[in-house]
Amino acid sequence: METRRPKQQPADKEMTPVQIEGVRKSSRETLAPRRLRYSPAAVTPRGRKRNIKDIQHKEEDSSVAEDSGMKATNGEGLSAYELERLENIRQNQAFLSAINLFQASMELKQSSVKQQPSQRGLRSRSPAEIKEVLPPRKSLRLQKKQAELLTLPPEPRGTSVVKEAFQLKKPAGPLSMEPVNMAEGSKLPPQLLKLCSDVGSSQQCATLTNYNYLICNIICQVHIFSYQVLPQERREELNVSEYTSLLKKMNISKVKVAKVVKDRIFSAAFHPSSTNLLMAAGDKWGKVGLWSLGGDWGDDGVLLFEPHTRPVSCLAFSRVHPTQLLSLSYDGSMRCMDMEKTVFDEVYDIKDGLKTFDFLSHDCSTLVVGSWHGDVAIVDRRTPGTSHESLHSLDPKVLRCVSVHPLQQQYFAAAMSEGVNIYDSRSLKRHQSQPVCQLRGHSLSISSCYFSPCTGNRVITSCLDNHIRIYDTTALTSEAPLLTSIRHNMQTGRWLSKLSAMWDPKQENCFIVGSLSRPRIVNVFHESGRPLHVFKDDEHLSTVLSVTAFHPCRNAFLGGNASGRLHIFSD
DNA sequence: ACGTGATGACTCC
């Protein structure tokens, strides 16, 4: 490109308008400010691409020039053009620093560095495994054989092949509990059973955990079923600053990330053990993975099972029998992994569409189970069989989540298309049951609702209208007052599990929620909406942790992502 | 009722 920089022009000689126009057109220098708004690269008078660093450097030069009085003494060779140019550069620089472009570009560079996902846990399939080895083929023509008359198989009626595959379900009855990531016929590691049986003494629980677990231990050991008469022995609740300082101590490391299931995580749960971190995750294709941090069995402590065929949408360990894990799936089956019997027992079964459940009694024998068709069933596990439970139709469209009141367990909250309602399970009707209380104010579909863990005085909801709402349910009147509404991006789209705000079972007023922000983070908020902590880690947290859960007694939480990896932050 | 677009992580070429 031709340069017409009027270097030789005397600085003090005024340029004619024609000359200035000419200079502007040819040098492009004066266009730079506009250009720079869109691109970090500018074009120099010589047509060379110039990067930000060059400009920075020039800027330093120009400031030096100004400082040293060069501007004042134009006799040192700086023309009016040159001065104008320097001024332009200075303005560019000021503009760029005002919008933090340098910082943003650095962050972008860092975030665009592709990180290798953790190779702990389940192994990704090797190319040899993926490529099916086929016998060498030779055409009939080359074999000098008559061509076969081929007819197409009959078209499946009404359903596509994919849809038929969706409807496949595991056979009825107990399923053997064989890990699919171990050699055929492998037994469960005996250490796992020992680990699951150990949830610590009730003394430990009294000091370490919230009272839910204390109660459970008491139920286990003394068989006291009357909940309300027990003394208020729950852990002394921390004040917010104490709690925040505990959060700050939690971190992640290489060993705390592992692939636990093969596909996107739909649900996850912590085992109540206070001595070991044991987690379960359910994925899109009916797999359930058990991961013990530091376990020396399976793949880095991961065992994989296949109790369902469709997304495992809800998982929870029994609080009374910690060797039992309940799971429920879109395929319509609900099962109980029993590590002592080493089977997946059937608990409940419908045609399809099971979505959510919660324990309705402290001994975990009765459950409220919800389907996406809008029905809830009260299931009593002590009764043999799987299909004679009482069924109630709440909402003809969708039911996303149910949550049972921790103290008054006859009440449960249900997130439906119209909003969140609280029902009394004793007075449900077959159709059109009247709610005890309504939680209004949601403008789009609601993905979850949970009673606060210790008192049930709050319900937290996560809604696709980008708000997390907290309602006061102290008095279950016809309409619960909205206490807080926190803006949070919930647009996970089609390929990620939906975000759900989850209470910390150890701290009544605080909750955790995944985030779509970059760099990836996980937020902890106080119910007032005050942000308490942001979990982040450049090295080990690089994906959206849609599914999150705090440990019931340890200072730890888990987060599951769209590729089946669990992440733990713990102290 | 139906079509469409947005969304993130991974795999394959």
Next chain:
DNA sequence: TGGAGTCCCTCACG
């Protein structure tokens, strides 16, 4: 190494 393709009873909107 990077970019295209894939995932698949999503949800909201037009």
